[in-house]
Amino acid sequence: MPRIPLVAIVDDDESIREALCDLLMVAGLACCTFDGAPAFLADQGARGVDCLITDVRMPGMSGLDLLERVRAGGSNLPVIVLTSVLDQSARARALELGAQAWLTKPVADDALLDQLKAAIGSEDWPGEPGQ
Amino acid sequence: MSPDPPGEPAGPARTEPLYVAARVSEPDIADFASESVIIFDVDGAIQYWNPASEALYGWPAITMVGRGIGHLSTRSENEREHWRLLLQEGTWHGVVSRRTPSGIHIVVDIRQYVRFAQDGTPRDVIEYGRQSLSDNGIDGAGWHIPDRLMAAGWEVDVSGAGALIAEIARLRKEANADEKLLHARHVELVEAARIVNVNERTMRLVGGNRGRDLMIGQPVAGFWPLESRKVAGELFADAMLGQTEGATHRRQMPSDGILRDPLVTVWRADEPGRLYVAVNGTVDDDRSYLYLRASEARYRKLVHHMPVALWQVDASHMGRIYNDIRATGVTDFCAYLDEHPELVDLAAATVRVTDVNRAAVQMFGGGSALDLMRPVGYLFTVARHSLHNVMIGRFKGQESHHEVTKIETFDGRVRDVRMSVTYPKQVAELDVTIFSFEDVTEHMSIEAELRQLQADFTHAARISMLGELTTSIAHEVNQPLAAIVTNAETSLRWLSRVDLNVEKVRELTSRIAASGRRASDIVQRIRGMAAKRQPERVALDLNDVAQESLLFVRHEIESRSIRVTTDFARNLPTAVGDRIQLQQVIVNLLVNGVQAVEERGEGDRRIVMRTSEKDGQLALTLRDTGPGIPGEDIERIFQGFFTTKDSGMGIGLAICQSIVAEHGGSISASNHPDGGAEFRFVIPAAPA
Numbered sequence: 001m002p003r004i005p006l007v008a009i010v011d012d013d014e015s016i017r018e019a020l021c022d023l024l025m026v027a028g029l030a031c032c033t034f035d036g037a038p039a040f041l042a043d044q045g046a047r048g049v050d051c052l053i054t055d056v057r058m059p060g061m062s063g064l065d066l067l068e069r070v071r072a073g074g075s076n077l078p079v080i081v082l083t084s085v086l087d088q089s090a091r092a093r094a095l096e097l098g099a100q101a102w103l104t105k106p107v108a109d110d111a112l113l114d115q116l117k118a119a120i121g122s123e124d125w126p127g128e129p130g131q
Numbered sequence: 132m133s134p135d136p137p138g139e140p141a142g143p144a145r146t147e148p149l150y151v152a153a154r155v156s157e158p159d160i161a162d163f164a165s166e167s168v169i170i171f172d173v174d175g176a177i178q179y180w181n182p183a184s185e186a187l188y189g190w191p192a193i194t195m196v197g198r199g200i201g202h203l204s205t206r207s208e209n210e211r212e213h214w215r216l217l218l219q220e221g222t223w224h225g226v227v228s229r230r231t232p233s234g235i236h237i238v239v240d241i242r243q244y245v246r247f248a249q250d251g252t253p254r255d256v257i258e259y260g261r262q263s264l265s266d267n268g269i270d271g272a273g274w275h276i277p278d279r280l281m282a283a284g285w286e287v288d289v290s291g292a293g294a295l296i297a298e299i300a301r302l303r304k305e306a307n308a309d310e311k312l313l314h315a316r317h318v319e320l321v322e323a324a325r326i327v328n329v330n331e332r333t334m335r336l337v338g339g340n341r342g343r344d345l346m347i348g349q350p351v352a353g354f355w356p357l358e359s360r361k362v363a364g365e366l367f368a369d370a371m372l373g374q375t376e377g378a379t380h381r382r383q384m385p386s387d388g389i390l391r392d393p394l395v396t397v398w399r400a401d402e403p404g405r406l407y408v409a410v411n412g413t414v415d416d417d418r419s420y421l422y423l424r425a426s427e428a429r430y431r432k433l434v435h436h437m438p439v440a441l442w443q444v445d446a447s448h449m450g451r452i453y454n455d456i457r458a459t460g461v462t463d464f465c466a467y468l469d470e471h472p473e474l475v476d477l478a479a480a481t482v483r484v485t486d487v488n489r490a491a492v493q494m495f496g497g498g499s500a501l502d503l504m505r506p507v508g509y510l511f512t513v514a515r516h517s518l519h520n521v522m523i524g525r526f527k528g529q530e531s532h533h534e535v536t537k538i539e540t541f542d543g544r545v546r547d548v549r550m551s552v553t554y555p556k557q558v559a560e561l562d563v564t565i566f567s568f569e570d571v572t573e574h575m576s577i578e579a580e581l582r583q584l585q586a587d588f589t590h591a592a593r594i595s596m597l598g599e600l601t602t603s604i605a606h607e608v609n610q611p612l613a614a615i616v617t618n619a620e621t622s623l624r625w626l627s628r629v630d631l632n633v634e635k636v637r638e639l640t641s642r643i644a645a646s647g648r649r650a651s652d653i654v655q656r657i658r659g660m661a662a663k664r665q666p667e668r669v670a671l672d673l674n675d676v677a678q679e680s681l682l683f684v685r686h687e688i689e690s691r692s693i694r695v696t697t698d699f700a701r702n703l704p705t706a707v708g709d710r711i712q713l714q715q716v717i718v719n720l721l722v723n724g725v726q727a728v729e730e731r732g733e734g735d736r737r738i739v740m741r742t743s744e745k746d747g748q749l750a751l752t753l754r755d756t757g758p759g760i761p762g763e764d765i766e767r768i769f770q771g772f773f774t775t776k777d778s779g780m781g782i783g784l785a786i787c788q789s790i791v792a793e794h795g796g797s798i799s800a801s802n803h804p805d806g807g808a809e810f811r812f813v814i815p816a817a818p819a
Contacts, residue, residue: 011687
């Protein structure tokens with residue numbers, strides 16, 4: 001029985017967090033949510049996640065700063081940036097910092113899940129439940 | 132040629148002047164003669180009867196002009212023979228006996244001269260007369276005719292009041308007649324009596340400058356002092372019911388504010404249903420009549436030529452109605468009028484304009500003053516509520532009432548006017564209300580244009596401000612849309628599964644609805660700010676407005692890691708204003724604050740918003756932790772086109788200032804002692 005991959009979601013908007021969480025659940029993934037970058041960094045349990053999905057513009061600390069902090073800690077955690085921001089220089093910086101993908105809201109479910117699958121690896125990817 | 136007394140004067144339609152001025156200049160000269168001057172036509176009919184004749188014989192000119200000389204004489208056969216001789220010989224002088232209204236005969240020295248036309252035929256007869264010295268006449272009577280001797284004359288028609296007179300006769304015979312009823316009937320008789328004609332003096336005393344034409348055909352009561360209407364009615368009834376032909380009925384009346392101790396004499400005219408009324412008495416004023424007349428003439432001239440349109444209005448009967456209403460305990464007259472709109476209708480239809488000046492005629496485009504001398508309703512065809520307000524002012528006992536309203540002229544133009552109403556001071560005084568109207572249409576249209584221009588600018592500034600917030604707005608709207616898309620797709624995934632979780636799908640669908648509403652709310656808010664609309668004045672809570680303003684910049688603030696602290700005063704009184712415009716001011720100040728904090732970079736990134744109330748003034752203070760305002764800029768910061776930014780027109784704060792000023796408040800900028808800029812605006816709280 002393969003373990004269920006765990007995905008962290010960082011977004012200041014509760015409705016976005018809830019929606020993403022439900023999408024991951026229906027895809028057979030587990031998730032934990034954080035309303036900001038500091039909350040994610042403060043949570044010890046978050047170190048074990050398989051992937052991180054983060055927004056960019058957030059109060060307290062931006063998604064890019066979070067990515068920087070994660071990389072500065074020496075982690076290769078796959079990070080997917082999911083944002084409304086269309087700023088090309090921000091996108092370039094994120095990719096430079098080794099972001100898995102830069103996706104814009106609203107995102108198509110398949111596009112997000114494909115990126116998650118690529119990040120987690122198909123061997124750990126759960127079979128579609130209920131099919 | 133017949134010396135018979137000529138026929139009686141014509142009916143009510145007669146409008147020719149009473150002092151018939153056949154040779155215009157003569158009566159003018161004779162008006163001030165101390166000797167009786169009478170002009171007869173060749174048939175012996177009186178053409179002119181000067182004031183001294185009124186004084187000598189006691190007959191007002193009104194009752195004499197048009198009558199035959201026989202009316203003065205008891206022996207008409209002698210008169211006839213005398214007249215024939217006079218016309219033959221051209222001149223006569225001697226002593227005659229003449230009849231006075233009181234029935235007494237007086238002996239008069241007269242001189243008569245026939246004047247001839249160019250063809251040699253007799254033109255008229257001029258007679259000079261003075262009381263014979265042998266008949267207790269007073270020699271060398273004053274150099275002018277004292278005013279008290281000049282009677283105010285009336286010719287009155289009571290033919291329409293036959294039933295009323297009959298009822299009075301019946302009531303008078305009753306042993307225990309109802310005094311109140313009789314009183315009322317006497318007053319009604321004065322109301323039913325119509326004016327056939329009046330002389331100069333009557334016109335002057337009670338007619339204003341309405342002129343004779345406007346008095347003729349009107350009820351006597353409309354011009355007769357209220358205090359003595361009952362006595363007048365009694366005299367009218369006495370004269371109509373009296374058995375003796377030619378008997379006079381007279382009564383001394385109390386001073387009525389017009390004449391002092393007037394003596395009223397009433398007698399039946401020859402024509403059925405007609406009465407003559409003569410009122411003698413001095414003008415109730417210490418100044419001499421001539422002085423008074425000159426002063427009055429000056430006053431009338433002044434009023435007539437005044438560039439402000441003036442109306443003189445008699446609302447005395449409304450004053451009495453208000454007294455009755457007040458007596459029933461009504462205090463909120465405004466509510467009372469709302470419940471009784473018929474009272475406003477009554478005022479519109481019955482309160483008469485009694486005088487207007489030239490500017491009034493011009494304003495309404497009337498042909499003459501007569502066109503405007505009707506009930507006041509025509510002044511309020513467009514703005515009926517203004518009449519309502521005028522009535523409330525009177526009810527409350529105000530000295531005056533002012534408002535800007537609209538009128539419609541006779542040729543259908545609608546004009547903006549500033550109306551001022553001056554109410555009579557005391558009920559006892561002459562009840563005269565003065566309306567003045569000033570045409571402010573041009574003024575108002577310029578004001579309206581300025582207001583429009585300002586509204587346009589304010590709107591432009593709002594659009595520009597929204598432009599600066601585009602990124603935040605897009606982000607704000609995009610968030611719920613993103614949630615909707617993901618929730619919908621998750622739902623579809625559940626729906627395609629065999630282990631369909633209906634409960635989950637229901638939850639996702641309700642979240643979709645909630646996010647949809649949220650997106651719609653944001654769009655509504657932006658649309659309100661973007662719409663071009665006329666400002667409105669509504670009651671609002673400044674705290675609510677401040678809270679709503681924060682929503683516009685929430686994302687702007689959060690994404691820049693700025694902390695906003697709010698300190699809203701509790702139980703803040705209501706303000707009156709335009710919600711969108713006040714939001715515009717606060718959002719503008721917030722955006723400025725955000726930019727100031729950004730400018731400073733690192734450190735304490737904070738904006739503090741505070742509301743407070745003091746002495747009926749509501750204040751909103753916004754402090755930032757930016758670099759503050761350079762000293763030299765503080766003075767100019769609210770000027771238009773002042774900006775320190777690379778982009779932006781610099782109209783934001785100027786518009787804020789004009790919006791706050793429109794709300795009756797003020798805005799100021801300063802640097803906080805602990806650093807950063809502080810903006811503060813103050814607007815008055817709504818009156819409790």
